[in-house]
Amino acid sequence: MRMLPFAVAATLAGLLAAVPPAARAAERCSLPDGWTDVVRRDPRYVVFGEIHGTRQSPAFIGNLACALAARGERVLVAVELGSPYDAAFQAAWRLPPTRFPAALLKEGWAGRNDGVGSVAMRDMLVRLHALKSAGRPIALVAFNGARDAAQQAKFADQPGQGPHEAAQAENIRNAAVAGRYDRVLVLVGNLHARKQPIERGAVIFRPMAMQLAPASEVVSLNMASAGGSTWTCELRAGVKFEPGKPIAKDAIECAGHPVRSDAAIERTPFVTLQLLPGTQRDPAYDGSFWLGAVSASSPALPER
Template structure:
């Protein structure tokens, strides 16, 4: 166990307390989760963590892992599912001192978003990582989610293939610009799938599969015990017209109950292969277990 300087926000998040970011860092500890050694033996270029958006536990898990790796002198890049068009502003903020970082970060992709990608816990993780960086630990960050302009570079790809390809391109581009020992990608678990979606002309590869063509990938699906997650879901009975955006009143964002068939009653850990008691899931190389989950609301409520 290695004592490190982390942000006060991270301490609040780990305790499940109400979120309130602070400029002054506090002292806490981080350690490698059980199972990481097996991941490291594979020497992956990218480790993709497919999460359920809107929990406190998933960003805390990645923040702890990045902390532990960087403490061992490994240069770490953490890739987050914020829009790549905001990445230049994020990099400018990343160079700021601790006292100015939190306010600058609020301008990068959080304002007005109601989903779990813009949660208090995600914000806390990034503040945490920046606090570690200011102490001298080798941690960088990149926003990699694609937008419609970038997706036009892939007109030959069907369905959401262009979106997936653009995500992979952004992560790979950031990777080759730095000399990283570990690249940790936190993304919705659909994008973390290895398996090709669909058949024939309408099929496409998810982001993790696109990354696998650029470097060795280990991709992990989130698993958890029952709890809650802050996300945006279709209201019961609502129907959608293919090819058209959903009506504004058809989506409900909030802290929703999440069920689970399992409770391992274990601390968070990583496992390769099948989840205990289940058949192998060929879409992923393994899983990361979070235990009971709790929802994290948006940092800045939408208008």
């Protein structure tokens, strides 16, 4: 084992001592198994299609971003929070760690009872901010929905949910070209992560992942788990959806709900571009990210 020169070792020790304890704890991370297969494809964007509201999915993305940044890669983390609030998030991102958590929750979190604005999402962003404050090259963008009326009008000619998907894609793309990033990690609901059109009745629209960039520049991974629970908003038991009629607010229950197992695997979290054992390939995705057993993460700002 080569020994570092005394002066270099002393400098490194001094730098480590200067890193806040919270940031040092946040740096306990490693690349997941299978990541090298994703890198071989050299995608501009890696899209992680989740079921919202688990503790494990944001933690997985946070760990990956941490590990990439620790290797010196410049990382943009795109999250499915409202794009009109992105300016507020960027202002919060520039604050010191002691002020960031409170500033983060001031905009775009209230009323998010569907698992997107979860405690796990908040914790991931607080962790990444601590790493950024310690000098790691990590940036953030909130991309969900049209940022203003002009963007909404720009894509109004697309059918169905297409305008929403197109705005998501453009917001991510604009943030990506604004910085010199080595990797863009997108955490989004798995419907938006699909690389094939979606048909709803007589309407067909293109999901965000199809509008983000050419297919060769996007690797889309669908969440897979050993089952457990997620925080989702679903119709209450016994309530039936009637097409064309509005759904009453009291007909929706936002809570921890069971989620089925996708495969019988006993492994720590990993990514794969291959089929999981006992599953069939879904051509809408390039592969999967495996989380093991999952547990529900409630909203960071619960409704009062």
